[in-house]
Amino acid sequence: MTTPVLSLRGLSTRFGSNWVHKGVDLDIPPGEVVSLVGGSGSGKTTLLRQMVGLLTPTEGEVRVFDEPLFAGSREAQRQRRRRFAMCFQGGALFSAFTVYENIAFPLREAGIATEAEIRELVALKLTMVELLPSHAALMPAELSGGMIKRVALARALALEPELLLLDEPTAGLDPTRSASFVALIRDLQQQLGLTVVLVTHDLDTLAALSSKVAVLAERRILAFDSLEAVMQVDHPFIQEFFLSERSARALARAQGA
Numbered sequence: 689m690t691t692p693v694l695s696l697r698g699l700s701t702r703f704g705s706n707w708v709h710k711g712v713d714l715d716i717p718p719g720e721v722v723s724l725v726g727g728s729g730s731g732k733t734t735l736l737r738q739m740v741g742l743l744t745p746t747e748g749e750v751r752v753f754d755e756p757l758f759a760g761s762r763e764a765q766r767q768r769r770r771r772f773a774m775c776f777q778g779g780a781l782f783s784a785f786t787v788y789e790n791i792a793f794p795l796r797e798a799g800i801a802t803e804a805e806i807r808e809l810v811a812l813k814l815t816m817v818e819l820l821p822s823h824a825a826l827m828p829a830e831l832s833g834g835m836i837k838r839v840a841l842a843r844a845l846a847l848e849p850e851l852l853l854l855d856e857p858t859a860g861l862d863p864t865r866s867a868s869f870v871a872l873i874r875d876l877q878q879q880l881g882l883t884v885v886l887v888t889h890d891l892d893t894l895a896a897l898s899s900k901v902a903v904l905a906e907r908r909i910l911a912f913d914s915l916e917a918v919m920q921v922d923h924p925f926i927q928e929f930f931l932s933e934r935s936a937r938a939l940a941r942a943q944g945a
Protein backbone atom coordinates (compact mmCIF):
# COMPACT_ATOMS: atom_id res chain seq x y z
CA MET A 689 0.00 0.00 0.00
CA THR A 690 1.22 3.55 -0.76
CA THR A 691 2.46 5.41 2.30
CA PRO A 692 -0.07 8.11 3.23
CA VAL A 693 1.07 11.73 3.01
CA LEU A 694 -1.03 12.52 6.05
CA SER A 695 -2.44 10.22 8.73
CA LEU A 696 -4.63 10.88 11.72
CA ARG A 697 -4.56 8.10 14.29
CA GLY A 698 -7.08 7.87 17.13
CA LEU A 699 -7.32 11.62 17.29
CA SER A 700 -9.59 13.10 19.94
CA THR A 701 -10.15 16.75 20.84
CA ARG A 702 -11.71 18.19 23.94
CA PHE A 703 -12.41 21.87 24.63
CA GLY A 704 -13.42 22.09 28.30
CA SER A 705 -16.06 19.42 28.70
CA ASN A 706 -16.92 19.37 24.96
CA TRP A 707 -15.46 16.46 22.97
CA VAL A 708 -15.31 17.67 19.37
CA HIS A 709 -13.50 14.62 17.95
CA LYS A 710 -13.41 11.09 19.37
CA GLY A 711 -11.17 8.58 17.64
CA VAL A 712 -10.68 10.24 14.26
CA ASP A 713 -8.72 7.99 11.86
CA LEU A 714 -7.84 9.12 8.35
CA ASP A 715 -5.13 8.18 5.83
CA ILE A 716 -4.61 10.50 2.87
CA PRO A 717 -2.65 8.93 0.00
CA PRO A 718 -0.39 11.05 -2.24
CA GLY A 719 -1.98 12.96 -5.09
CA GLU A 720 -5.52 12.91 -3.70
CA VAL A 721 -7.70 15.98 -3.35
CA VAL A 722 -9.73 15.34 -0.22
CA SER A 723 -12.66 17.51 0.76
CA LEU A 724 -13.49 17.43 4.43
CA VAL A 725 -17.17 18.10 5.05
CA GLY A 726 -19.29 18.10 8.18
CA GLY A 727 -21.96 20.09 9.95
CA SER A 728 -21.31 23.51 11.43
CA GLY A 729 -19.18 23.09 14.56
CA SER A 730 -18.25 19.48 13.75
CA GLY A 731 -14.58 20.40 14.07
CA LYS A 732 -13.34 20.68 10.46
CA THR A 733 -11.22 23.79 10.96
CA THR A 734 -9.93 22.41 14.24
CA LEU A 735 -8.85 19.24 12.42
CA LEU A 736 -7.10 21.26 9.71
CA ARG A 737 -5.24 23.27 12.35
CA GLN A 738 -4.18 20.04 14.04
CA MET A 739 -2.91 18.68 10.73
CA VAL A 740 -0.41 21.55 10.48
CA GLY A 741 0.51 21.61 14.17
CA LEU A 742 -1.25 24.86 15.14
CA LEU A 743 -3.30 22.92 17.67
CA THR A 744 -2.42 19.78 19.57
CA PRO A 745 -5.09 17.08 19.81
CA THR A 746 -6.08 15.95 23.29
CA GLU A 747 -5.33 12.35 22.28
CA GLY A 748 -3.95 10.60 19.24
CA GLU A 749 -1.36 11.36 16.62
CA VAL A 750 -0.90 13.36 13.44
CA ARG A 751 1.66 11.87 11.03
CA VAL A 752 2.94 13.63 7.92
CA PHE A 753 5.17 11.96 5.35
CA ASP A 754 5.17 8.85 7.52
CA GLU A 755 6.55 10.55 10.65
CA PRO A 756 4.91 12.12 13.70
CA LEU A 757 4.40 15.84 13.05
CA PHE A 758 6.69 16.84 15.92
CA ALA A 759 9.31 14.06 15.65
CA GLY A 760 13.02 14.80 15.62
CA SER A 761 15.20 17.83 16.18
CA ARG A 762 14.07 21.42 15.59
CA GLU A 763 15.87 21.31 12.25
CA ALA A 764 14.12 18.05 11.27
CA GLN A 765 10.79 19.66 12.16
CA ARG A 766 11.65 22.76 10.11
CA GLN A 767 12.49 20.59 7.11
CA ARG A 768 9.22 18.68 7.49
CA ARG A 769 7.28 21.93 7.96
CA ARG A 770 8.47 23.18 4.57
CA ARG A 771 6.83 20.22 2.84
CA PHE A 772 3.30 21.36 3.64
CA ALA A 773 1.44 24.66 3.70
CA MET A 774 -1.95 25.98 4.67
CA CYS A 775 -4.16 28.69 3.17
CA PHE A 776 -6.39 30.18 5.84
CA GLN A 777 -9.95 31.27 5.32
CA GLY A 778 -9.74 34.98 4.46
CA GLY A 779 -6.12 34.70 3.34
CA ALA A 780 -4.43 35.84 6.59
CA LEU A 781 -2.04 38.06 4.63
CA PHE A 782 0.26 40.38 6.60
CA SER A 783 -1.62 43.64 6.24
CA ALA A 784 1.47 45.85 6.64
CA PHE A 785 3.38 44.00 3.90
CA THR A 786 3.03 44.39 0.14
CA VAL A 787 2.00 41.43 -2.01
CA TYR A 788 5.70 40.95 -2.83
CA GLU A 789 6.72 40.90 0.85
CA ASN A 790 3.90 38.50 1.71
CA ILE A 791 5.02 35.96 -0.91
CA ALA A 792 8.70 36.48 -0.10
CA PHE A 793 8.10 35.95 3.63
CA PRO A 794 8.36 32.14 3.78
CA LEU A 795 11.40 32.22 1.48
CA ARG A 796 13.17 34.74 3.73
CA GLU A 797 12.20 32.83 6.85
CA ALA A 798 13.55 29.58 5.41
CA GLY A 799 16.82 31.38 4.60
CA ILE A 800 17.34 29.31 1.48
CA ALA A 801 17.40 31.96 -1.23
CA THR A 802 19.30 35.15 -2.10
CA GLU A 803 17.39 38.40 -2.72
CA ALA A 804 17.84 37.92 -6.49
CA GLU A 805 16.45 34.38 -6.26
CA ILE A 806 13.56 35.61 -4.09
CA ARG A 807 12.70 38.21 -6.76
CA GLU A 808 12.60 35.50 -9.40
CA LEU A 809 10.60 33.10 -7.23
CA VAL A 810 8.03 35.75 -6.28
CA ALA A 811 7.59 36.64 -9.97
CA LEU A 812 7.14 32.96 -10.79
CA LYS A 813 4.53 32.42 -8.05
CA LEU A 814 2.61 35.53 -9.14
CA THR A 815 2.43 34.13 -12.69
CA MET A 816 1.43 30.74 -11.31
CA VAL A 817 -1.63 32.23 -9.60
CA GLU A 818 -2.40 34.37 -12.67
CA LEU A 819 -1.56 37.75 -11.14
CA LEU A 820 0.47 40.47 -12.86
CA PRO A 821 3.98 41.70 -11.94
CA SER A 822 2.41 45.08 -11.16
CA HIS A 823 0.33 43.50 -8.40
CA ALA A 824 3.52 42.87 -6.39
CA ALA A 825 3.61 46.46 -5.11
CA LEU A 826 0.02 46.51 -3.84
CA MET A 827 -0.99 46.33 -0.18
CA PRO A 828 -3.54 43.66 0.91
CA ALA A 829 -6.13 46.41 1.57
CA GLU A 830 -5.97 47.32 -2.13
CA LEU A 831 -6.84 43.78 -3.30
CA SER A 832 -10.19 42.24 -4.20
CA GLY A 833 -11.32 39.09 -2.35
CA GLY A 834 -10.26 36.91 -5.27
CA MET A 835 -6.81 38.52 -5.44
CA ILE A 836 -6.29 38.04 -1.69
CA LYS A 837 -6.94 34.33 -2.14
CA ARG A 838 -4.50 34.17 -5.06
CA VAL A 839 -1.76 35.93 -3.08
CA ALA A 840 -2.38 33.62 -0.11
CA LEU A 841 -2.07 30.66 -2.48
CA ALA A 842 1.15 32.06 -3.98
CA ARG A 843 2.58 32.47 -0.48
CA ALA A 844 1.54 28.92 0.45
CA LEU A 845 3.27 27.61 -2.69
CA ALA A 846 6.45 29.65 -2.13
CA LEU A 847 8.43 26.76 -0.69
CA GLU A 848 7.02 24.23 -3.18
CA PRO A 849 5.09 22.13 -0.68
CA GLU A 850 3.91 18.61 -1.47
CA LEU A 851 0.82 18.91 0.73
CA LEU A 852 -1.55 21.87 0.65
CA LEU A 853 -4.35 22.50 3.14
CA LEU A 854 -7.12 24.93 2.24
CA ASP A 855 -9.76 26.23 4.65
CA GLU A 856 -12.90 27.27 2.72
CA PRO A 857 -10.93 28.33 -0.38
CA THR A 858 -13.92 29.81 -2.21
CA ALA A 859 -15.82 31.35 0.73
CA GLY A 860 -16.87 34.92 -0.01
CA LEU A 861 -16.27 34.73 -3.77
CA ASP A 862 -19.04 35.23 -6.32
CA PRO A 863 -19.82 32.20 -8.52
CA THR A 864 -17.63 33.36 -11.44
CA ARG A 865 -14.57 34.14 -9.29
CA SER A 866 -15.16 30.97 -7.31
CA ALA A 867 -15.17 28.85 -10.49
CA SER A 868 -11.99 30.46 -11.78
CA PHE A 869 -10.20 29.98 -8.42
CA VAL A 870 -11.30 26.33 -8.36
CA ALA A 871 -9.94 25.88 -11.93
CA LEU A 872 -6.64 27.42 -10.81
CA ILE A 873 -6.36 25.09 -7.80
CA ARG A 874 -7.17 22.10 -10.02
CA ASP A 875 -4.54 23.08 -12.63
CA LEU A 876 -1.85 23.71 -10.02
CA GLN A 877 -2.67 20.47 -8.19
CA GLN A 878 -2.17 18.55 -11.44
CA GLN A 879 0.92 20.47 -12.60
CA LEU A 880 2.67 20.25 -9.25
CA GLY A 881 1.39 16.80 -8.22
CA LEU A 882 0.09 18.21 -4.94
CA THR A 883 -1.86 16.35 -2.31
CA VAL A 884 -4.67 18.67 -1.19
CA VAL A 885 -6.96 18.65 1.84
CA LEU A 886 -9.69 21.25 1.82
CA VAL A 887 -12.58 22.18 4.03
CA THR A 888 -15.57 23.43 2.09
CA HIS A 889 -19.28 24.03 2.47
CA ASP A 890 -19.58 24.75 -1.21
CA LEU A 891 -20.84 21.84 -3.28
CA ASP A 892 -19.66 23.30 -6.59
CA THR A 893 -16.12 23.51 -5.20
CA LEU A 894 -16.35 20.05 -3.68
CA ALA A 895 -17.68 18.42 -6.85
CA ALA A 896 -15.17 20.17 -9.11
CA LEU A 897 -12.08 19.37 -7.05
CA SER A 898 -12.44 16.28 -4.89
CA SER A 899 -11.03 12.89 -5.75
CA LYS A 900 -12.26 11.79 -2.31
CA VAL A 901 -14.62 13.12 0.32
CA ALA A 902 -14.18 12.67 4.08
CA VAL A 903 -17.31 13.17 6.17
CA LEU A 904 -16.82 14.33 9.76
CA ALA A 905 -19.90 13.49 11.82
CA GLU A 906 -20.57 11.96 15.22
CA ARG A 907 -17.07 13.18 16.22
CA ARG A 908 -15.27 10.86 13.77
CA ILE A 909 -14.72 10.21 10.07
CA LEU A 910 -17.97 8.57 9.17
CA ALA A 911 -17.17 8.00 5.50
CA PHE A 912 -14.08 8.41 3.31
CA ASP A 913 -14.50 7.53 -0.32
CA SER A 914 -15.26 8.90 -3.78
CA LEU A 915 -18.09 11.41 -3.91
CA GLU A 916 -20.33 8.88 -5.65
CA ALA A 917 -19.69 6.24 -2.96
CA VAL A 918 -20.08 8.69 -0.06
CA MET A 919 -23.43 9.83 -1.44
CA GLN A 920 -24.72 6.26 -1.10
CA VAL A 921 -24.07 6.17 2.66
CA ASP A 922 -27.33 6.07 4.57
CA HIS A 923 -26.77 8.71 7.26
CA PRO A 924 -28.95 11.76 8.00
CA PHE A 925 -26.11 14.29 7.64
CA ILE A 926 -24.96 12.79 4.33
CA GLN A 927 -28.47 12.55 2.94
CA GLU A 928 -29.18 16.17 3.88
CA PHE A 929 -25.80 17.49 2.69
CA PHE A 930 -25.61 15.74 -0.67
CA LEU A 931 -29.12 14.82 -1.60
CA SER A 932 -31.11 17.96 -0.92
CA GLU A 933 -32.52 19.71 -3.99
CA ARG A 934 -29.86 22.43 -3.83
CA SER A 935 -27.10 19.82 -3.63
CA ALA A 936 -28.51 17.82 -6.52
CA ARG A 937 -28.43 20.97 -8.69
CA ALA A 938 -24.82 21.77 -7.75
CA LEU A 939 -23.67 18.21 -8.37
CA ALA A 940 -25.49 18.04 -11.71
CA ARG A 941 -23.81 21.34 -12.70
CA ALA A 942 -20.40 19.96 -11.79
CA GLN A 943 -20.97 16.74 -13.73
CA GLY A 944 -22.04 18.76 -16.78
CA ALA A 945 -18.96 21.00 -16.53
Ligand SMILES: Nc1ncnc2c1ncn2[C@@H]1O[C@H](COP(=O)(O)OP(=O)(O)OP(=O)(O)O)[C@@H](O)[C@H]1O
Nearest residue numbers: 703704706708726727728729730731732733734735
Ligand atom coordinates in the same frame (compact mmCIF):
# COMPACT_ATOMS: atom_id res chain seq x y z
N1 LIG B 1 -10.03 27.29 20.95
C1 LIG B 1 -11.25 26.81 21.22
N2 LIG B 1 -11.73 26.80 22.48
C2 LIG B 1 -12.94 26.29 22.77
N3 LIG B 1 -13.77 25.75 21.86
C3 LIG B 1 -13.34 25.73 20.59
C4 LIG B 1 -12.07 26.25 20.18
N4 LIG B 1 -11.92 26.08 18.86
C5 LIG B 1 -13.06 25.48 18.43
N5 LIG B 1 -13.90 25.27 19.46
C6 LIG B 1 -15.22 24.60 19.37
O1 LIG B 1 -15.02 23.37 18.69
C7 LIG B 1 -16.10 23.11 17.83
C8 LIG B 1 -15.57 22.89 16.43
O2 LIG B 1 -15.12 24.12 15.88
P1 LIG B 1 -14.58 24.25 14.39
O3 LIG B 1 -14.40 25.70 14.11
O4 LIG B 1 -13.41 23.37 14.20
O5 LIG B 1 -15.82 23.66 13.57
P2 LIG B 1 -16.12 23.70 12.02
O6 LIG B 1 -16.61 22.34 11.66
O7 LIG B 1 -14.93 24.20 11.28
O8 LIG B 1 -17.31 24.74 11.98
P3 LIG B 1 -17.87 25.72 10.84
O9 LIG B 1 -18.28 24.84 9.70
O10 LIG B 1 -19.05 26.37 11.49
O11 LIG B 1 -16.76 26.68 10.49
C9 LIG B 1 -17.07 24.28 17.97
O12 LIG B 1 -18.06 23.89 18.89
C10 LIG B 1 -16.21 25.38 18.52
O13 LIG B 1 -16.96 26.26 19.29
